[in-house]
Amino acid sequence: MLGTGSAFAKTYLNTNALLYANQQTLLLDCGVTASQSLYRLGKPIEEIDAVLISHIHADHVGGMEELAFQMKFVYGRKPLLFIPEPLAKPLWESSLKGGLLQDECASLDDYFDVRLIQPGTRTELLPGLAVEPIQTAHIPGKNSYSYLINDTFFYSADLVFNPELLRGLVEERGCTTIFHDCQLKPPGVVHTTLEELMSLPASIQERIWLMHYDDTKPQFEGKTGVMRFVEQHERYRF
Ligand SMILES: Nc1ccn([C@@H]2O[C@@H]3COP(=O)(O)O[C@H]3[C@H]2O)c(=O)n1
Numbered sequence: 001m002l003g004t005g006s007a008f009a010k011t012y013l014n015t016n017a018l019l020y021a022n023q024q025t026l027l028l029d030c031g032v033t034a035s036q037s038l039y040r041l042g043k044p045i046e047e048i049d050a051v052l053i054s055h056i057h058a059d060h061v062g063g064m065e066e067l068a069f070q071m072k073f074v075y076g077r078k079p080l081l082f083i084p085e086p087l088a089k090p091l092w093e094s095s096l097k098g099g100l101l102q103d104e105c106a107s108l109d110d111y112f113d114v115r116l117i118q119p120g121t122r123t124e125l126l127p128g129l130a131v132e133p134i135q136t137a138h139i140p141g142k143n144s145y146s147y148l149i150n151d152t153f154f155y156s157a158d159l160v161f162n163p164e165l166l167r168g169l170v171e172e173r174g175c176t177t178i179f180h181d182c183q184l185k186p187p188g189v190v191h192t193t194l195e196e197l198m199s200l201p202a203s204i205q206e207r208i209w210l211m212h213y214d215d216t217k218p219q220f221e222g223k224t225g226v227m228r229f230v231e232q233h234e235r236y237r238f
């Protein structure tokens with residue numbers, strides 16, 4: 001995990017992750033703190049082979065400009081960018097264009113090898129790494145996608161509580177591990193609260209790991225039932 005913090009956390013970096021598949025590395029979300037976190041980990045930015053985006057908020061895409069510039073002008077290559085089709089235009093037009101537009105560079109394709117992926121469709125992104133984007137509610141009018149990874153690992157975007165989705169993933173689809181957005185104190189409004197997650201049946205809670213938490217997380221250690229916290233700069237194997 002490059003970070004496990006909420007958008008406004010100061011002691012935790014943005015909730016962004018590296019997924020290792022065979023010899024390749026995919027960056028799942030690239031927030032404002034992503035490059036600093038890679039630096040602290042000693043992982044050179046040039047070793048990122050591919051990027052996958054959940055939604056357009058700065059803690060999830062705010063590091064894309066630096067990534068694009070470094071890849072193009074320092075390393076001279078285009079990383080793969082996997083992106084749910086509905087996010088591609090807003091990512092360029094509403095987020096990146098202001099910084100990246102210049103005479104010879106006028107689209108996402110000038111910086112990335114763009115591969116559009118479809119919500120609800122399982123796609124192998126890299127050998128050994130398949131994802132299904134699942135559209136999940138976050139902010140009214142804003143598209144946001146959580147990911148079912150290799151059929152058994154659910155990695156949530158920021159999302160409002162959706163117990164039916166979690167029940168279906170566990171009971172019908174055999175999901176074994178859930179990394180879930182967690183706002184420690186109510187009201188959640190655009191996120192899922194700890195209280196909401198603690199209302200789930202034990203059979204679901206035991207698969208849940210909490211991320212995207214604020215700086216008060218130490219006060220909640222030991223108070224999350226069977227759910228565990230995902231820790232920054234830890235590597236998990238499933
Ligand atoms: N309608 C909104 C929009 C945003 N926000 C806050 O801003 C943060 C942006 O990053 P996030 O991780 O999605 O969390 C959002 C809310 O804290 C919010 O509380 N309500």
Ligand SMILES: [Zn+2]
Nearest residue numbers: 007057059158
């Ligand atoms: Zn966020």
Ligand SMILES: [Zn+2]
Nearest residue numbers: 055057138158
């Ligand atoms: Zn968000």
